[in-house]
Amino acid sequence: MKITSVETFLVPPRWLFCKIATDEGIVGWGEPVVEGRAETVRAAVGELSDLLLGKDPLRVEDLWQLMTKAVFYRGGPVLSSAVAGLDQALWDILGKSLGAPVHQLLGGAVRDEVRVYGWIGGDEPSAVAEAAAEQVASGLTAVKMNAAGRIGRLPGKHEVDGVVARLAAVRDVLGDERDVAVDFHGRFGVAAARRVIPELAPLHPLFVEEPVLPEYTHRLCDVVSVSPVPVACGERLYSRTDFLPALQAGIAVAQPDLSHAGGISEVRRIGALAETFDALLAPHCPLGPLALAASLQVAFATPNFLIQEQSIGIHYNTGAELLDYVLDRAPFAFPGGAIRRWEAPGLGVDIDENAVREADRAGHRWRPPVWRHDDGSFAEW
Ligand SMILES: O=C(O)[C@@H](O)[C@H](O)[C@H](O)CO
Ligand SMILES: [Mg+2]
16 A cells, blocks of 8 residues: 555644545545644645655554654654644554554553543633533533633732632532543743642642643642642643653643644553553543544553543634534544444544535634733733
């Protein structure tokens, strides 16, 4: 089998899909994207396709080695995301060529369903509580909220009280049976995270996420060591070697994104590395159907797995959602808050190619918001 073409599609709300075609008619789909830089990743995919055209797509690992190493300059969000989506498409082709779902190729299923969570937004405690109620009504048993909106690196009492009040309002709606995780988004500094997390602990968040920015991973241990709540991070880490210091710092939950961290091939290895630190895998995924399917295939076959993020119904992906791009929506249903394992070959996604081509004609220009503090200086989003 030989690869004959690599195409990309810029689809709203903020994603990029790729399609690898072969001379035997089998095609594979993937999602190579980093949010806000879809066109940059699209260019990187175009350059990487030089390494793929004419090659045997079934040699997934050899092609992964080429894509990550034969470029000399390696790693980082753009290149690793480009490789990630192409890697997903290669696994899709491998599975389809063998008539097997990817999780079977990864050693077979270790679980029958994957618990999923959805994001909830809102500024005031009442707004975030309302968003939580909506997600509970949709069937989810777990949600994730931001700790705070625009906030100082060293928040004062009023701001800290606000963070606690937001989580308390959500806990009220969820009761004791459901779970809520709290995303700090790197907005707090190390000292602030050390101060705030113990105050959140009585409300039992499932984990706190990105308490420090990825560039301060060398300070992560100072947060983990005083945190009564499990610490998670990884959406802005792109490889095994990026995860090593975070795991050494003691994170409990590793959150590689299947579309950022080198795809199925590398996230599989990040999961194994995490296991040697007694850490769990909970892939990041505010993305589309291919990224979610790749995450689920890994989850079905990974023992040290916790929970999966998914973007259905979240409000910041406005105008389109992942179900718009699939012909068969049934696999993405989450009765009881969990997605059941399904056995279609490859990634198991029935892509609506017409919808994808149509969406690409409109494209998108999604960018992260730019925030400022009251004094006019830059604020972390
Ligand atoms: O954990 C999450 O889903 C968020 O931190 C998103 O990754 C961020 O808004 C960029 O998409
Ligand atoms: Mg996050």
